[in-house]
Amino acid sequence: MADTKREIERKYEATDDTRLPDLTRAAGVDRTVHHGLTELDAVYYDTADLRLAADALTLRRRTGGADEGWHAKFPVAVGVRDEIHEPLSDALPPSLAALLRSRVRRAEIAPVVRLLSSRDVHHLLAADGTLLAEVSVDKVLAERLAGEGSGTTVTWTEIEVELADDGDPAILDAIEKRLRKAGIRSAESSSKLARALAETNPNRDDTGTPKPTPYTAGDHVLAYVRKQIRAIVDLDPAVRRDLPDSVHKMRVATRRLRSTFKTHRRILDREVTDPLGAELKWLAAELGLDRDQEVLDERLGSRIEALPATLTLGPVRGRLRAWSAARRTGSRRRIIDVLDGKRYLDLLDALDALSADPPLRPAAGRSPGKALPRAVLKDYERLATRVGHALGQPPGPERD
Structure with a gap:
């Protein structure tokens, strides 16, 4: 052990x-x-x-x-x-x-x-x-x-x-x-x-190599993409060790990466990023099994605490803990199988390949002050339209 x-x-x-x-x-x-x-x-x-x-x-x-x-x-x-x-x-x-x-x-x-x-x-x-x-x-x-x-x-x-x-x-x-x-x-x-x-390295450089300053729109997008790829790799051991919030943080990194691919299709060729986005969606769904149980545990626990004591007589909390532990054991085993599997390792290799040889489109060479706000505003307008439609519905399930 x-x-x-x-x-x-x-x-x-x-x-x-x-x-x-x-x-x-x-x-x-x-x-x-x-x-x-x-x-x-x-x-x-x-x-x-x-x-x-x-x-x-x-x-x-x-x-x-x-x-x-x-x-x-x-x-x-x-x-x-x-x-x-x-x-x-x-x-x-x-x-x-x-x-x-x-x-x-x-x-x-x-x-x-x-x-x-x-x-x-x-x-x-x-x-x-x-x-x-x-x-x-x-x-x-x-x-x-x-x-x-x-x-x-x-x-x-x-x-x-x-x-x-x-x-x-x-x-x-x-x-x-x-x-x-x-x-x-x-x-x-x-x-x-x-x-x-x-x-012991005869060719070492004691001066160090400074990181290049992002200049073009492509530079800025790639810096963010590489940051999220690094987060997924870094969080892998934490997820395996079941450290607090590690699964949630890893899912956040997959979502941020997928969103970046979608938002900046004029920067990165979607013929390369779309298949990667699909695999990231798969990984997030697998990680979600454990995360959903965490959220459910918190919600049920808070609801039970709010109930009158007369309604929670007996081993209610003990049974809930046992039920949760049994479900989490199964979901944890599935997550480890996913992280040990070929599909996940292939995804990491593909992300590394994208980082090393990014599929840049012509817009990647443009000024970030022009290319990036345009993409972000387009996404914002799409989201604002959807939220406006939802808020315009009468109270009830449709509005929810």
Whole structure:
């Protein structure tokens, strides 16, 4: 059974000569406990074109330490990731493979980097003995196992500060203040893997490539289309994990994408987008089974709460919960089958193909100030006409 935890941490540059300052002077820290050295051996996996790394995801198999096993990490915010852990095994656990499927698709996952870390661990405790944070000084040896720079090794030392479970993030600010006073600065890389990939790539560009500024009408439409495609891919693992509102958000992305295709038919060739719109409609309908149950649960629950107590005697709420759980189990199983199915993966591939080689029409090259408002106003007029017709009906089912 996979374990999930919210990882909140900060990384800092260090050298072999760096020494930790007295962290008991950080606000809230009463004492530190040295836990000694731990040797960690982690192999990171990805596709040949590094699809996981491109989305700041990491997949590793690590031995050594208290949590050895398989780990998949999903970014939540800067310095915040959800880490999903499965016990140590030779093969990638199916549960983690499923969470990565929207990125990996049919590509093979193979080792890309090996990290050997010698970790010197310190626990920071409050006066009552509560663990506040773990501070480690890591001496890292990274070896590139595949791709450009294969066989290249690099070494570095870094300091990692990880907030304890249910800890107050303010303690990280207090620790950082002490580190900065000691001349220790934040690391440039967000993760060890990102640093290893960058420093073992002989053709890396440290300057970075800025995103192009949307200029034409087609640029603006494509930027929005790609944003919604990215949302669908990013939300796939959240839907599989049954995270709150994930199904609703994924359906919203499919609807926004379909609406964009319809509104901007003068920008994107409908011979390409119409079939995609039909497949997006299918996906939204499949996701709707679970979402409809959520809405129904909320509505029935609120209606029951409004009833007099004399009308809800007995196990009414218990029966409702059991009925809902049974229905949601079936709908959840169906959603997972859909996300694992060929039709869904084909849709993702088709969306990627559209993004990479968009079927632009001549109007795509026009000024956005002229082409885009015209399309939006046309849709608005159509909607306003329908709403006006509805409001003009006498009260009753037709008006509803």
